[in-house]
Amino acid sequence: MKKHLLLLTWAATTLAQTPARPALTAAELKKNLAEVAASTEGESDAQTNLLDKTGRQLLAYLKTHEVSAAAAKNLGLGYLDSQDATRLKLFSYTYSSGGTRGTITSTVFQWKNPAGQLFAYAAHEEGDMGEVYKLPGSGRTQYLLLGNEQGSSICVRGIAWLVELKGNYLLLDKKAFDNKPVVDICNVEITYDARRQTLTVAGASDFGTPDVYAAHLGKPFRPFKLHFSQGRFVRKK
Numbered sequence: 340m341k342k343h344l345l346l347l348t349w350a351a352t353t354l355a356q357t358p359a360r361p362a363l364t365a366a367e368l369k370k371n372l373a374e375v376a377a378s379t380e381g382e383s384d385a386q387t388n389l390l391d392k393t394g395r396q397l398l399a400y401l402k403t404h405e406v407s408a409a410a411a412k413n414l415g416l417g418y419l420d421s422q423d424a425t426r427l428k429l430f431s432y433t434y435s436s437g438g439t440r441g442t443i444t445s446t447v448f449q450w451k452n453p454a455g456q457l458f459a460y461a462a463h464e465e466g467d468m469g470e471v472y473k474l475p476g477s478g479r480t481q482y483l484l485l486g487n488e489q490g491s492s493i494c495v496r497g498i499a500w501l502v503e504l505k506g507n508y509l510l511l512d513k514k515a516f517d518n519k520p521v522v523d524i525c526n527v528e529i530t531y532d533a534r535r536q537t538l539t540v541a542g543a544s545d546f547g548t549p550d551v552y553a554a555h556l557g558k559p560f561r562p563f564k565l566h567f568s569q570g571r572f573v574r575k576k
Contacts, residue, residue, distance in 0.1 A: 362403075363396055365414060371396060372415045372432050379437035390434065394445060394461060401430060401449045401459035417444070423473045425450060425480055425504060431467065441489035442467075452506045460509045464521060466498040472531055479570055480504040483538070485529055494525035495546040499538065501572065516572045517565055525551045527560065536567040537575075 371393045378386050397416075400406075406428070411418040417431035428449045433442050444467040448460045468486035484500040499522035501515035513520045516538075522529060526544040531537070541562045542549035549560035565572035 363400055365400075365404075365410075368393075368396055368400055369414045375432060375434050376415060377434075379435045380443060393432075394447075397430070397432070397447055398459050398461050401447055402457055405457060406430065406449070417467070419468060419471055421471045421473055421482055425473075427471065427482055427502075427504060429468055429471070429484070433467075439489075439492040444468075444488055448502070448509055450504055450509070456507070458507055458509070462500075464498075464500065464523075466496065466500075466523075468498070468500070470531070472533060474501075474567060475536065476570060481570060483531055483567075485531060490525060493547055493551050495544065496523055496525055497527040497529045497540070497544070498523050499529050503570075512571065514571060517574050524560070525549070538565040538567070538572050540564070 371389070374389060375393050378389060380386070380390070406414070406416075408418045408420065411430055415432065417429075417433070419429040419431075421427040429446050430449065431444050431446045433444050435441070436443050443465055445465060446462040446468060448462065450458055452458060466486045466488040468484045470485040472483040472485075474481040474483055481501060481503045484498075484502065486498045488496050488498060490496045499516065501512055503510040503512065511520065516522050522538075522540060524540065526542070526546045526549045528539075528541045528543045530539050530541075532539070539562070542560050548554050550558075554560060564575055566575045
Protein backbone atom coordinates (compact mmCIF):
# COMPACT_ATOMS: atom_id res chain seq x y z
CA MET A 340 0.00 0.00 0.00
CA LYS A 341 2.83 2.38 0.94
CA LYS A 342 4.54 1.60 -2.35
CA HIS A 343 1.41 2.62 -4.30
CA LEU A 344 1.11 5.85 -2.29
CA LEU A 345 4.75 6.68 -3.00
CA LEU A 346 4.26 6.09 -6.73
CA LEU A 347 1.15 8.29 -6.80
CA THR A 348 2.96 11.03 -4.86
CA TRP A 349 5.92 10.86 -7.27
CA ALA A 350 3.63 11.05 -10.32
CA ALA A 351 1.70 14.02 -8.91
CA THR A 352 4.95 15.84 -8.05
CA THR A 353 6.40 15.15 -11.51
CA LEU A 354 3.28 16.49 -13.24
CA ALA A 355 3.26 19.56 -11.02
CA GLN A 356 6.90 20.27 -11.85
CA THR A 357 6.40 19.84 -15.62
CA PRO A 358 6.03 23.32 -17.09
CA ALA A 359 2.98 23.91 -19.28
CA ARG A 360 3.78 24.11 -22.97
CA PRO A 361 3.45 27.74 -24.07
CA ALA A 362 0.61 28.46 -26.47
CA LEU A 363 1.56 28.75 -30.12
CA THR A 364 1.85 32.39 -31.18
CA ALA A 365 0.71 33.86 -34.47
CA ALA A 366 4.34 34.68 -35.30
CA GLU A 367 5.41 31.05 -34.81
CA LEU A 368 2.51 29.76 -36.90
CA LYS A 369 3.32 32.29 -39.64
CA LYS A 370 6.95 31.14 -39.68
CA ASN A 371 5.98 27.47 -39.97
CA LEU A 372 3.42 28.17 -42.70
CA ALA A 373 6.09 30.07 -44.65
CA GLU A 374 8.40 27.03 -44.37
CA VAL A 375 5.61 24.79 -45.63
CA ALA A 376 4.88 27.14 -48.55
CA ALA A 377 8.52 26.88 -49.60
CA SER A 378 8.61 23.11 -49.22
CA THR A 379 8.21 20.16 -51.56
CA GLU A 380 6.06 17.18 -50.64
CA GLY A 381 7.99 13.98 -49.97
CA GLU A 382 11.36 15.72 -50.06
CA SER A 383 12.45 14.04 -46.82
CA ASP A 384 11.18 12.64 -43.53
CA ALA A 385 11.86 16.06 -42.00
CA GLN A 386 9.66 17.66 -44.63
CA THR A 387 6.83 15.21 -43.99
CA ASN A 388 7.13 15.91 -40.27
CA LEU A 389 6.98 19.66 -40.94
CA LEU A 390 3.75 19.27 -42.92
CA ASP A 391 2.17 17.09 -40.23
CA LYS A 392 3.26 19.37 -37.40
CA THR A 393 2.11 22.58 -39.09
CA GLY A 394 -1.25 21.05 -39.98
CA ARG A 395 -1.81 20.10 -36.34
CA GLN A 396 -0.68 23.54 -35.18
CA LEU A 397 -3.07 25.35 -37.50
CA LEU A 398 -5.95 23.14 -36.41
CA ALA A 399 -5.21 23.80 -32.72
CA TYR A 400 -4.79 27.55 -33.35
CA LEU A 401 -8.15 27.84 -35.12
CA LYS A 402 -9.87 26.06 -32.23
CA THR A 403 -8.86 28.93 -29.93
CA HIS A 404 -8.54 31.99 -32.18
CA GLU A 405 -11.17 33.68 -34.31
CA VAL A 406 -9.19 34.70 -37.40
CA SER A 407 -10.32 37.48 -39.75
CA ALA A 408 -9.58 37.76 -43.46
CA ALA A 409 -6.83 40.32 -42.74
CA ALA A 410 -5.27 38.13 -40.04
CA ALA A 411 -5.39 35.10 -42.35
CA LYS A 412 -3.57 37.05 -45.06
CA ASN A 413 -0.93 38.12 -42.55
CA LEU A 414 -0.40 34.48 -41.54
CA GLY A 415 -0.03 33.45 -45.17
CA LEU A 416 -3.35 31.61 -45.36
CA GLY A 417 -5.98 31.55 -48.05
CA TYR A 418 -9.42 32.61 -46.77
CA LEU A 419 -13.02 31.91 -47.80
CA ASP A 420 -16.11 32.92 -45.81
CA SER A 421 -19.69 31.75 -46.32
CA GLN A 422 -20.92 35.31 -45.50
CA ASP A 423 -24.10 34.06 -43.85
CA ALA A 424 -25.09 34.16 -40.17
CA THR A 425 -23.17 30.97 -39.35
CA ARG A 426 -19.98 32.24 -41.02
CA LEU A 427 -18.32 28.99 -42.00
CA LYS A 428 -14.69 29.87 -42.75
CA LEU A 429 -12.13 28.00 -44.84
CA PHE A 430 -8.41 28.57 -44.24
CA SER A 431 -5.97 27.05 -46.72
CA TYR A 432 -2.23 26.68 -47.09
CA THR A 433 -0.20 25.42 -50.03
CA TYR A 434 3.05 23.71 -50.88
CA SER A 435 4.69 22.26 -53.97
CA SER A 436 4.22 18.62 -54.91
CA GLY A 437 7.66 18.60 -56.48
CA GLY A 438 6.14 16.97 -59.56
CA THR A 439 3.34 17.13 -62.09
CA ARG A 440 0.69 17.70 -59.41
CA GLY A 441 1.93 21.28 -59.09
CA THR A 442 0.66 23.07 -55.99
CA ILE A 443 -1.17 21.11 -53.28
CA THR A 444 -3.78 22.85 -51.13
CA SER A 445 -4.84 21.77 -47.64
CA THR A 446 -7.91 23.27 -45.96
CA VAL A 447 -9.07 23.73 -42.37
CA PHE A 448 -12.69 24.68 -41.60
CA GLN A 449 -13.64 26.94 -38.68
CA TRP A 450 -17.11 27.65 -37.24
CA LYS A 451 -18.99 28.43 -34.05
CA ASN A 452 -21.73 26.38 -32.43
CA PRO A 453 -24.94 28.11 -31.23
CA ALA A 454 -23.28 28.77 -27.85
CA GLY A 455 -20.47 30.72 -29.54
CA GLN A 456 -17.73 28.10 -29.04
CA LEU A 457 -15.07 27.82 -31.74
CA PHE A 458 -14.46 24.57 -33.62
CA ALA A 459 -12.09 23.56 -36.40
CA TYR A 460 -11.73 20.55 -38.68
CA ALA A 461 -8.95 19.63 -41.13
CA ALA A 462 -10.29 18.42 -44.47
CA HIS A 463 -8.94 15.07 -45.66
CA GLU A 464 -9.64 16.00 -49.27
CA GLU A 465 -7.11 18.28 -50.99
CA GLY A 466 -8.21 21.10 -53.27
CA ASP A 467 -8.29 24.87 -53.73
CA MET A 468 -11.87 25.85 -52.94
CA GLY A 469 -12.89 29.22 -54.36
CA GLU A 470 -16.69 29.27 -54.04
CA VAL A 471 -19.06 28.56 -51.15
CA TYR A 472 -22.88 28.47 -51.31
CA LYS A 473 -25.30 28.22 -48.41
CA LEU A 474 -27.83 25.58 -49.43
CA PRO A 475 -31.57 25.89 -48.72
CA GLY A 476 -33.42 23.68 -46.28
CA SER A 477 -35.12 24.22 -42.96
CA GLY A 478 -33.41 22.75 -39.92
CA ARG A 479 -30.09 22.01 -41.69
CA THR A 480 -26.98 24.12 -42.24
CA GLN A 481 -25.36 22.85 -45.44
CA TYR A 482 -22.81 24.35 -47.81
CA LEU A 483 -21.68 23.54 -51.33
CA LEU A 484 -17.97 24.16 -51.98
CA LEU A 485 -16.51 24.39 -55.49
CA GLY A 486 -12.87 24.54 -56.53
CA ASN A 487 -10.03 23.36 -58.75
CA GLU A 488 -6.61 21.81 -58.28
CA GLN A 489 -3.97 20.46 -60.63
CA GLY A 490 -3.87 16.68 -60.47
CA SER A 491 -1.13 15.99 -63.03
CA SER A 492 0.37 17.41 -66.22
CA ILE A 493 -2.82 16.41 -68.11
CA CYS A 494 -5.45 16.94 -65.40
CA VAL A 495 -6.90 19.92 -63.57
CA ARG A 496 -9.43 18.55 -61.11
CA GLY A 497 -12.90 20.10 -60.89
CA ILE A 498 -14.04 19.58 -57.30
CA ALA A 499 -17.33 19.84 -55.37
CA TRP A 500 -17.82 19.10 -51.66
CA LEU A 501 -20.97 19.22 -49.54
CA VAL A 502 -20.55 19.86 -45.82
CA GLU A 503 -23.09 20.22 -43.03
CA LEU A 504 -22.66 21.98 -39.71
CA LYS A 505 -24.46 20.39 -36.80
CA GLY A 506 -23.57 22.13 -33.54
CA ASN A 507 -20.07 21.01 -32.57
CA TYR A 508 -19.67 18.81 -35.66
CA LEU A 509 -18.93 19.17 -39.35
CA LEU A 510 -20.44 16.33 -41.37
CA LEU A 511 -19.36 15.07 -44.78
CA ASP A 512 -22.14 13.12 -46.51
CA LYS A 513 -20.82 9.95 -48.18
CA LYS A 514 -23.75 10.03 -50.62
CA ALA A 515 -23.89 13.78 -51.25
CA PHE A 516 -23.53 13.68 -55.05
CA ASP A 517 -25.59 10.96 -56.71
CA ASN A 518 -24.42 8.49 -54.04
CA LYS A 519 -20.80 9.66 -54.12
CA PRO A 520 -19.05 11.69 -51.38
CA VAL A 521 -17.46 14.27 -53.72
CA VAL A 522 -17.32 15.35 -57.33
CA ASP A 523 -13.68 15.14 -58.46
CA ILE A 524 -13.25 14.97 -62.25
CA CYS A 525 -10.40 16.06 -64.51
CA ASN A 526 -10.77 18.97 -66.92
CA VAL A 527 -14.42 19.86 -66.39
CA GLU A 528 -16.28 23.04 -65.48
CA ILE A 529 -18.52 22.81 -62.40
CA THR A 530 -21.11 25.54 -61.82
CA TYR A 531 -24.02 25.99 -59.44
CA ASP A 532 -27.28 27.77 -60.24
CA ALA A 533 -28.62 28.81 -56.84
CA ARG A 534 -32.02 29.81 -58.22
CA ARG A 535 -32.59 26.41 -59.81
CA GLN A 536 -30.55 24.59 -57.12
CA THR A 537 -28.75 22.76 -59.90
CA LEU A 538 -25.12 21.68 -60.16
CA THR A 539 -23.84 21.40 -63.73
CA VAL A 540 -20.71 19.43 -64.68
CA ALA A 541 -19.73 20.26 -68.26
CA GLY A 542 -16.77 19.47 -70.48
CA ALA A 543 -16.15 23.11 -71.30
CA SER A 544 -12.73 23.31 -69.66
CA ASP A 545 -9.69 24.76 -71.46
CA PHE A 546 -7.33 22.40 -69.60
CA GLY A 547 -7.66 19.29 -71.77
CA THR A 548 -9.77 16.20 -72.41
CA PRO A 549 -12.67 15.99 -69.92
CA ASP A 550 -12.30 13.06 -67.49
CA VAL A 551 -9.09 12.28 -69.35
CA TYR A 552 -8.19 9.04 -67.59
CA ALA A 553 -11.61 7.50 -68.18
CA ALA A 554 -11.49 8.72 -71.79
CA HIS A 555 -8.21 6.84 -72.28
CA LEU A 556 -10.08 3.69 -71.25
CA GLY A 557 -12.76 4.27 -73.88
CA LYS A 558 -15.26 5.94 -71.55
CA PRO A 559 -15.84 9.45 -72.94
CA PHE A 560 -17.15 12.09 -70.55
CA ARG A 561 -20.81 13.05 -70.75
CA PRO A 562 -22.03 16.31 -69.17
CA PHE A 563 -24.57 15.93 -66.39
CA LYS A 564 -26.65 17.89 -63.92
CA LEU A 565 -27.50 17.21 -60.29
CA HIS A 566 -30.46 18.80 -58.51
CA PHE A 567 -30.38 19.62 -54.80
CA SER A 568 -33.19 17.71 -53.09
CA GLN A 569 -33.67 16.66 -49.45
CA GLY A 570 -30.12 17.58 -48.49
CA ARG A 571 -28.32 15.89 -51.39
CA PHE A 572 -27.52 16.40 -55.08
CA VAL A 573 -29.29 13.84 -57.25
CA ARG A 574 -29.70 13.30 -60.97
CA LYS A 575 -32.79 14.82 -62.47
CA LYS A 576 -35.33 12.27 -63.54
